[in-house]
Amino acid sequence: ISGKELVPKIPRYMRVNLIKSSVESAIQQLQAEEWQFVGMFRQEEFSTKALALSQWQFGLDPMLPDVLVFPPHTDLHDHRLTRSGVLVQQDRASCIPAHVLNPRPGSTVLDSCAAPGNKTSHLASLLKDHGRVIALDRDFKRLGTMTRLLSKSGATCVELIHQDFLTVEPSSADAEDVQFILVDPSCSGSGMLNYQSNDTSSDVNPSRIQTLKRFQISILKHALRFPNVQRVVYSTCSVHQQENEEVAEEVMSQVTEKFQFTKIFSSWEGSRGLEHFPHSEFFLRLSPVQDLTQGFFVACFDRIERGITQAA
Numbered sequence: 001i002s003g004k005e006l007v008p009k010i011p012r013y014m015r016v017n018l019i020k021s022s023v024e025s026a027i028q029q030l031q032a033e034e035w036q037f038v039g040m041f042r043q044e045e046f047s048t049k050a051l052a053l054s055q056w057q058f059g060l061d062p063m064l065p066d067v068l069v070f071p072p073h074t075d076l077h078d079h080r081l082t083r084s085g086v087l088v089q090q091d092r093a094s095c096i097p098a099h100v101l102n103p104r105p106g107s108t109v110l111d112s113c114a115a116p117g118n119k120t121s122h123l124a125s126l127l128k129d130h131g132r133v134i135a136l137d138r139d140f141k142r143l144g145t146m147t148r149l150l151s152k153s154g155a156t157c158v159e160l161i162h163q164d165f166l167t168v169e170p171s172s173a174d175a176e177d178v179q180f181i182l183v184d185p186s187c188s189g190s191g192m193l194n195y196q197s198n199d200t201s202s203d204v205n206p207s208r209i210q211t212l213k214r215f216q217i218s219i220l221k222h223a224l225r226f227p228n229v230q231r232v233v234y235s236t237c238s239v240h241q242q243e244n245e246e247v248a249e250e251v252m253s254q255v256t257e258k259f260q261f262t263k264i265f266s267s268w269e270g271s272r273g274l275e276h277f278p279h280s281e282f283f284l285r286l287s288p289v290q291d292l293t294q295g296f297f298v299a300c301f302d303r304i305e306r307g308i309t310q311a312a
């Protein structure tokens with residue numbers, strides 16, 4: 001099956017906002033209606049079982065414990081759990097970076113390219129609103145959308161700042177507190193499902209991809225300059241190696257004395273990075289066919305001196 005054929009069959013993913021409820025309670029409330037919970041999918045049968053969901057059935061993601069999986073086109077946007085901010089529609093891939101960053105409640109997290117805020121609100125949810133999330137974006141209009149999304153989530157631990165991340169001085173007092181950084185920068189978007197339903201291969205503008213790559217490298221290198229950061233997670237919704245493996249490998253080659261890659265989700269049975277890269281097995285590269293998500297890439301940098309050896 002090609003990605004194009006799969007697009008109409010991709011499940012609908014709903015994340016449970018842990019600030020407002022728990023996964024158990026959300027499941028129970030859905031069961032009290034007409035929904036049938038089929039349980040947590042096993043990793044090895046995720047695709048088969050998720051694709052076989054019939055109407056009014058839903059399950060739990062095997063890797064992401066706060067993500068519920070519904071049949072494609074399920075429309076819950078008017079459901080009371082969505083309106084009250086308990087359920088948030090978010091692609092499976094987009095829910096991965098916050099889990100990989102895995103900040104402990106109480107810690108200080110910086111989301112460097114935050115708007116429109118899906119991953120910021122996920123981080124606040126995983127912190128159960130205890131700690132501090134500093135969320136930056138240089139686009140004022142996109143921050144407006146983000147304010148609305150965050151107010152619905154009930155998060156109070158997020159500070160929204162209109163600023164270019166590259167202008168944040170790593171030695172400033174606020175920056176010294178930062179332990180976890182998410183780098184989810186602008187990218188070609190070539191992994192997004194509406195792109196995949198067309199032919200993307202003819203759509204690549206090499207000079208644009210090179211410009212994006214240089215920008216992504218500069219943002220990621222800046223994040224690794226923060227003096228007390230323990231973990232930096234890099235993600236894109238691009239399928240191009242120039243924006244993914246090449247960025248991660250080039251940046252790592254400049255920081256090997258201080259940082260190492262951590263293998264993300266060691267039991268993950270979906271795709272890893274492209275094989276001809278030296279650290280391919282440390283990365284995640286998601287695809288519609290294998291993972292029932294948009295095309296997506298994730299890499300995790302951990303500081304060696306204070307190394308956390310295992311990603312979430």
Ligand code: SAM
Pocket residue numbers: 094112113114115116117118119120136137138139142163164165166184185186187
């Ligand atoms: N993380 C977001 C989410 O999950 O909702 C999506 C982020 S989007 C892929 C990239 C964002 O990076 C855009 O909103 C863009 O305005 C912002 N951005 C690009 N360059 C930036 C910079 N130098 N500093 C801060 N934000 C930047």
